[in-house]
Amino acid sequence: MFYIGVDLGTSSVKLLLMDGSGKIEKIVSREYPIAFPHPGWSEQSPQDWWKETKAGICELTEGFDKSQVAGISFGGQMHGLVILDKEDQVIRPAILWNDGRTQKQTDYLNNSVGKDKLSAYTANIAFAGFTAPKILWVKENEPENFQRIAKIMLPKDYIAYCLTGVHSSDYSDASGMLLMDVKNKCWSRKMMEICDVKEEQLPKLYESYEITGTLKPEVAEELGLPKACIVTAGAGDNAAAAVGTGTVGNEKCNISLGTSGTIFISSNDFCVDKFNALHAFAHADGHYHLMGCMLSAASCNKWWMDEIIRTKDYGAEQKGIEKLGENHVFFLPYLMGERSPHNNPNARGTFTGLTMDSTREDMTQAVLEGVAFAIRDSLEVARAQGLHIERATICGGGAKSPLWKKMIANILNIKVDVIKSEEGPALGGAMLAAVACGEYKSVEEAAKAIVKVVDTVEPDMELVEKYEKKYRTFAEIYPALKPVFDKIAEA
Incomplete structure (x- = not known):
């Protein structure tokens, strides 16, 4: 069987095809633009991610038996804000992890709400790149867009939604939103109140190796993949890279x-x-x-x-x-x-x-x-x-x-x-898909079998x-x- 790892990066999406033994069969990369509408701002079109991911999957699987593709999973750029309306249409371009517009909102969270409270609610304090300050920025500066929000998503989770029709996220990526109670692995009610967000606007949370759905019939047909191909929650880029190493x-x-x-x-x-x-x-x-x-x-x-x-x-x-x-x-x-x-x-x-x-x-x-x-x-x-x-x-x-x-x-x-x-998040994503499909009993077992040390520097x-x-x-x-x-x- 084959497993696809999708690394949704800031400048490009990198896709990797791995067999059940961990052998990397093929790697492709597709670029997309970044917009800088104001100094310090950084935005991308989620539709560009989806377009290039689809094209990348087709290119990746060309020449292989597509019926043997059993699973897809992800590593992805963290913290980005993707907002959808009640028709699941993208409301505005995604605000990226390296966008610096939210210093005012970050200061409010750290100084007015307080770092001690943030740490108690989420195990972390606010950074300008995190998702919660971005939500507050939209509320303050684009109130009409804020009122239209039906779903709040992270970048890779938008791709997962496009593949499956399921609104999902994983605990590792959601940890970087400043909306999740990391210790108890659930959405923080206190942070939802602070950000004026309802739980139904947030995706369901999964472990990274858990199955969130299968391909939508029309997507399976377009990509030439089996309808039974599973999709797992995946992970934030650093956690996915950790799996890959x-x-x-x-x-x-x-x-x-x-x-x-x-x-x-x-x-x-x-x-x-x-x-x-x-x-x-x-x-x-x-x-x-x-x-x-x-x-x-x-x-x-x-x-x-x-x-x-x-x-x-x-x-x-x-x-x-x-x-x-x-x-x-x-x-x-x-x-x-x-x-x-x-x-x-x-x-x-x-x-x-x-x-x-x-x-x-x-x-x-x-x-x-x-x-x-x-x-x-x-x-x-x-x-x-x-x-x-x-x-x-x-x-x-x-x-x-x-x-x-x-x-x-x-x-x-x-x-x-x-x-x-050193394929990092893409390899980690493919490994998570293999675990979800039962190729390995656990992420740790997959890592022991697939990741090989070739040299050691001793102190x-x-x-x-x-x-x-x-x-x-x-x-x-x-x-x-x-x-x-x-x-x-x-x-």
Whole structure:
């Protein structure tokens, strides 16, 4: 049997065809536009997602026995607001996760409602990208559209609706709406009251691997797929990527060094830190996870290489870096402000410790180390909750650097596993579909069978000790400079 994973991203939809053993048979990608109607705004047409997903499924299955496609599931961009009227027609373009228009509503939730209450209701505090502030923005700025809302959906859930006719969502993606009681896995009545939302306007919630429906007859005919092809709830992109990297089960970890950076830690038990420094979300394996998200990770190195020292030969710049754990230059990687664990949009990037004998290599090394130190900041929050992390898988563009992986292993004092496939959310989606169809008994069983480790970077205890001292110094820099960042923002 075959299983389709749909990764509904911000710039394109990526589709993956996997057989029952986990072999990836084919991958296709279809792009769609993003609109920026005002500075800081970011919108997309849900109809574009559906159009390109349909075309992508047809392209993906061409040349294969379509009757053998047993299931479809998803990973998808989180937090986006899709609103439908009583005829299930899209009311306005979707407001995306990276849209910045809701600062007023975010401040209202955090400061007037209060972070303590938000955390008690949802296990999280408000961020401008979350869905609840977007709902409040529509209510305040587009009251006529707000009055027409019959259903509130997330991006991937709109595609699931188009396939099945069922309004559904999963716990992992819904965790990022600031409307769900994450601990108890249900919609929060308090948050519905705050946002003036009724429960019938929200989709039914499922575990990521649960079946929500089968293909509508007309959709099955158009796509050439069996009417019995099942659709499962799927997951938010980070949770789906975690499934695709084998980050399921208790105290498993994945680090992503992409444009932004994440550290994703799975847990059998619900937990939330008292400062809400990390997101506390439900996981696609039926349990929970903590996630730290830094806004600039590999993009810090790209900025340093492309814009400052003006070279594309990233490998050559790293060849001269040999004295690990001995650098006196420190770099704060907050080029776009910071999310986890500081939650401070005013934070800025800095070099600290420069002297007349500081070299180009020292500064390049500081950039790489600064990102690793910042990831450790989030790991320390998780460790304070009693989680014991001994190893992590690693993915993303930055993971191609042997030097960076070595730094991560020694700065975090964990084993770093490199996996064979880095298809992330699309593979995770296909795996969830396979679980739903009974190919595997659980998400954890699927991960053990499909995700293969091809290399491991071990920490060196001598380097670990050196980096421990350096990290303690790094950890003092941001608190010392925070008042300065606030003054810069006010200027």
